[in-house]
Amino acid sequence: GAVVSQHPSRVICKSGTSVKIECRSLDFQATTMFWYRQFPKQSLMLMATSNEGSKATYEQGVEKDKFLINHASLTLSTLTVTSAHPEDSSFYICSAREPLAGGPSSYNEQFFGPGTRLTVL
Amino acid sequence: SQKIEQNSEALNIQEGKTATLTCNYTNYSPAYLQWYRQDPGRGPVFLLLIRENEKEKRKERLKVTFDTTLKQSLFHITASQPADSATYLCALLFSGGYNKLIFGAGTRLAVHP
Numbered sequence: 001g002a003v004v005s006q007h008p009s010r011v012i013c014k015s016g017t018s019v020k021i022e023c024r025s026l027d028f029q030a031t032t033m034f035w036y037r038q039f040p041k042q043s044l045m046l047m048a049t050s051n052e053g054s055k056a057t058y059e060q061g062v063e064k065d066k067f068l069i070n071h072a073s074l075t076l077s078t079l080t081v082t083s084a085h086p087e088d089s090s091f092y093i094c095s096a097r098e099p100l101a102g103g104p105s106s107y108n109e110q111f112f113g114p115g116t117r118l119t120v121l
Numbered sequence: 122s123q124k125i126e127q128n129s130e131a132l133n134i135q136e137g138k139t140a141t142l143t144c145n146y147t148n149y150s151p152a153y154l155q156w157y158r159q160d161p162g163r164g165p166v167f168l169l170l171i172r173e174n175e176k177e178k179r180k181e182r183l184k185v186t187f188d189t190t191l192k193q194s195l196f197h198i199t200a201s202q203p204a205d206s207a208t209y210l211c212a213l214l215f216s217g218g219y220n221k222l223i224f225g226a227g228t229r230l231a232v233h234p
Contacts (some may be wrong), residue, residue: 004164006164034221034222036224041226042226043125043210043224043225043226043227044165044210044224045224046221046222046223049221091162093164093165095164095222109167109170110167110222111167112157112164112165112166112167113164114163114164115162115163115164117162
């Protein structure tokens with residue numbers, strides 16, 4: 001299947017700093033990428049949908065000014081956690097989907113990255 | 122809002138037996154229901170997808186059923202192996218918009234030799 005990579009796999013930062021996480025689709029073009037957050041023993045919670053060349057769509061309760069998303073190309077989306085605090089410590093997972101001919105609302109298999117473990121001290 | 126329920130308690134079974142995991146949802150039936158496997162510290166890995174107009178889907182030792190009347194999906198692993206030990210996530214995808222995939226909390230499966 002297709003491969004989605006994330007970088008870094010693990011990051012530790014001080015409170016108040018910003019952290020950037022990269023998500024890349026390695027062998028396909030993804031017009032839509034998704035960012036999830038997962039706390040221990042909990043479900044993946046969708047944070048936002050990232051669309052190439054346009055603004056991200058955030059889920060209710062997710063602060064768009066705190067979690068900046070940039071989908072600058074068909075193979076790269078970035079999530080920047082600004083002014084990180086200890087409560088932002090979590091496992092962040094990106095996902096990408098290769099569109100079918102029917103356009104962005106058509107469905108195709110969704111591939112997930114390996115995740116990024118963020119720890120804010 | 123849509124709710125997805127998976128058994129939060131771990132499922133412990135003996136090697137060779139069939140593991141059956143349950144996924145129940147409320148409100149609207151999804152266009153697609155999917156099952157993923159997640160190992161600790163890793164991203165989910167896609168296993169099977171079943172559409173709303175399908176009753177059953179198989180792939181090797183895996184079988185998924187989908188009952189839109191009961192609003193339930195069952196995920197079966199036959200001839201289970203210790204390597205099948207992982208957390209299994211049920212995910213619902215609703216048509217329209219950008220087709221967001223919504224996950225259940227997952228059920229941890231432990232297969233003992």
